[in-house]
Amino acid sequence: MKKTAFLSLVTASILMAGGYKIPETSTNSVALGGANVAHTKNADAAYDNPANMIFMEDAQHIEADLMYVGLSSTNFKGTYAKTLTGAEELNSEKQTFILPSLHYVSPKLGENGVRVGLSITVPAGLSRQWEEGSAKLVSQEFTLKIVEVSPSVAYKITDTLAFAFGFRAVHTNGVVKSSESAIVNASPLATSYISRDLEGSSLDFGYNLALAYHPTKALELAATYRSNVNLTVEGSAVLSSTAALGGAIPAGSYSGEASVSIPLPATLMLAGAYTFEKTKTTVELVYEKTYWSAYKSLDFEYDGSLTNPVLIAAFDNPKPKNWKDTNTFRLGITQELDRVTLRAGAIYDNTPTPESTLNFESPGSNAYSFSFGGRYQIDDKIDVGLSALYSIKKDRTVTTPTNINGLDGTFSNSRALLVSAGLGYKF
Template identity: 55%
Template sequence: MRNIIKVTTLSLVAAGTLYAGGYKIPETSLNAIALSAANVAHSHGAENAYSNPANMVFMENKQNIEADLIYIGLDPVRYKSNDGKTDINAKKETFLLPSLHYVSKKLGNNARVGLSIVVPGGLSKRWNDSPAVEKAKEFTLKVIEINPSAAFKINDKLGVAVGFRIVSTTGIVKSSAAISRDMTGDSIDMGYNLALAYKPTKALEIGLTYRSNVDLTVEGNAKLYIGNAKVYDGGSSVTVPLPATIDAAVAYTFPTQTTVEFVYERVNWSAYKNLDFNYVSNSPTILKPYFDDPIAKEWKDTNVYRLGITQQMEKYTLMAGAVKDESPVPNKSLGFELPDSDSVSVSGGVRYQYSKNLNVGFAALYSMRDTRKTTNDNDVDGEFSNSNVLIMSAGLGYKF
């Protein structure tokens, strides 16, 4: 029972921080999906408001708006125990997510403002079979970010920007075992972002962005059961880090109007050292040692490598990309709520200039995740496979 209680706590707290890791969604626009998010240095549309707001000062002096509808499909993850007695699959998950980006005209000679409303991450994992239902019968996280920003042109080659991150989080966690749970929580938290765009020549572009750590102060209600007896129904809270990220990018445009961009991303997941879950003072004394004691997580910093290629034509813009991503989750923290692994993704897309001011497009990205074997304190003694992800987007951009 002690192990079940600890796993229950682990799953709920993880729900508050799964903005990134294996289910991070940096592809928050059509171009970002088509280029595997290698659109930090070279970008000229409204998605600049999120990908690199410093680029806004180099855009044509018109208002720009982009609206995208993004589809995400998660394959049904398979778990097979090492002893061969368990072979189960999670449910297939599908989502439709909107994104919106806006960039203003020039304010004076050297400033512009932008606004993005995006879904930068999230998770949904549901299982029907034991032992998974004992830890994560349902594990859902929804994240929405509102990101206003302002950019300033220092000179004809250099722009800088600052923005504010307003992150809304809601989560649902359910499990079914000797000790069961039904938990919900939400929060609104703040952070900031900084950006730089440097264009030393017409062909060479350099971008640098930083997104700050945001502490997700999730609060909500928890119902805990031992057998059929409800032993707790009250407040619960936890604070966990949404880690800082830094992206450094360089892009070069050849005379053929072919642009190649490389992005190196560093994610500071090592800030996620432990979990410390809290209940209000009237929680059952028998549960306090198990739910309130900090649990070591010790996630690691990760490196992400992105490559994007853009071919500009008279009416069409063709895009392709690839990305290699690392999992931050060590073996001892791996569980049914986040069966994460390293991945390689490929992507592509096209935009069509329908008229002088209107363009439409389509993009897709397929992420292939490694099979992962582990034995750990979460009672996971087996192999996770079939964790692949498909992302598609259709959208339009308009300037006026």
Template identity: 50%
Template sequence: MRNITLFLMLGSTLFAGGYKIPETSLNSVALSSANVAHAFGADAAYYNPANMAFMRDENIVEADFMYIGLSDVGYKGSYTTAFGTTTGYDIESKKENFFVPSLHYVSQNISGVRFGLSVVSPAGLSKRWDSAPAIYSAEEFTLKTVEVNPSVAFAVGDKAAIAVGLRAIYSEGIVKSTSAIASRDMDGDSIDFGYNLALSCKPTSELDLALTYRSKVDLSLKGDAALSYRDVTNVFGGGASSVYASQSSASVSVPVPALLNIAAAYTFATKTTMEFVYERNYWHSYRELDFNYGSGVNPATNIVFGAPIAKNWKDTNVFRLGITQKLDKLTLMGGLVIDETPAPTSTIGFELPDSDSVSVSFGTRYQINEKINIGLGALYSMRDERAVSNSAINGEFEDSNVLIISSALEYKF
């Protein structure tokens, strides 16, 4: 896979329901991403660019640096191979630690228009195992993304604003799997496009309403694969096995789902703001995981690794609550999110043992002077144990919890 020299080639990781990553700024971490209707910092460029039209006439830029830690996921249960052999296992995945930067910018008013730019990671996963049977399909399963999201906003009267943006997503993927009869080492990358829309309304000075939509983006990764297959037909008859190895072009498509947010925030006289966000993720577009290889691949190898893998994911609901308390130079934040998994039990695999989750968060910002503020926030996601029973897996995944710590520097000029 081609080396990426940009520092924003993020070590993305599995976090939200599915492989979507909603936390890309300090406020989003501290508020559990309940920062849509009342997003008035630099990260409004990403979470609700329509709000840029209501912000003070100044340039704002924010640099964020985030740590993400994944616990090792445990699996206890049995696994049935394609040959019908069933064996019991008690294994754990590797722990994962990542450092993820992001950038947000909102321009000053330029002829009645505000411009925004965000550079973030909207999706990703990384799951690595070093024990059978997980290595048969997910010795390593990694997806990295970087999204460049420019946007433009303008007011419609005194109480409403609209915005439109372009999504340009660069993605890289690695898939490694090893079994007694076959192995695969594949990598690829792509650049794909989508769009986002936002509408904001301020019926009163205390009430903020918002509707945002991010389009689906199909990540159409293309690259190379090293494949091998051991023909064991003769081994059972006392003969020698034959090994077929090949290098091939490879491609696979993975969707970043469309996303709808409906949000409302109210600010009380005590400078306390409460925001509720209903989020709908349109995961139904993820029907299957289909790897395609070029000519020259041994037919048996293609049967092992080329057959489409059913996913049949469902649309999900997410509920987010955020509370912000402004003091003199200090701002306190807290949040709660209830997130559904889109993955049905029938298609759960070792590459993405997802489950429902509840997350809590908190954070603070400190205003150093009129131009600079700094902040720190944390989010802890507690994922449910997941009992799985399908054609291959009959057991339970557990301990897939996540810790996020975010720091930020915001500058106004």
């Protein structure tokens, strides 16, 4: 149970369908629903498609963004077989977060016009809290913070084709807590109360590749690939168990090292954008493949002093996940006016979580998202932007014995609101 909590944390996207990944890392990206891969003119190109830095205006570009994330209260109606409490109606806690990001693109360097970019973003993370009933046993609190630093270099291959590569330095910090939890043994019927408190962190590395091809002034094509990063989280854990039924289940405790490896999955994006010159309207379509199948199980490791059978059963056995690769489809529309640029987007996103392993910490389901925003050019150097995205997860019903965690019921009312404000400057 503890393992499940921590990993789901690392991989879930702010209550959207796609696990724990957050693809919208700038004001423009929020406005377009992430459909700003082929057509990018601002400093956030350093993250979304660094190859496009070659085609940007020859100047230094910098942008700072601040994003508000609001998560609704997810509702569950049904039963959790491991507690034998019968039918319940539970609600997770509403939560809000503030996520900053920073993007920079250099001017052209050298005769070949090489450009360098840097992005500091929050590309993934999750926090979910259940303070009621059975859900509290599994996931009272999951909090995961991920910060990525992404330097990149772009090269011009021809006047219409550019290539970029970069590195991913990903820092992870996570907390998993639960108050006393009940384990029910059918024979003999007994309950042992256990608690868990885990904190860990890691610094891990990957890479990213990007292509930008502009065969005509109106048509822009792009492909990007961000590698898998295994988050090798290491930290400390405190586990404890009380005796039950006169010692039929032994008491015990553990305080020591804990570690786990969790995948931040690879992502492939293929995008095409077309600009209608007369109206200055750009339409972009993006296909995104996320390789969530790398998340096969959640297995925490402890040192050799963990010997209590109750704690081993609860926390030291691998938890199968068996997530699947997902497809996401993004549509973005950009309308340029005199000093104002308007943007809108729509997303359809698959969930990677199969019914068999779904649990309270990551009740994923397919989602629809809609977005809108704009930027205002104050003068030749400064612009400001504001955007919002609203995500609606479909209700999802799970049943036993299909669900190995013992869930039988429906998750509903999962929503997320993103609001981002940005300030851009070029010099």
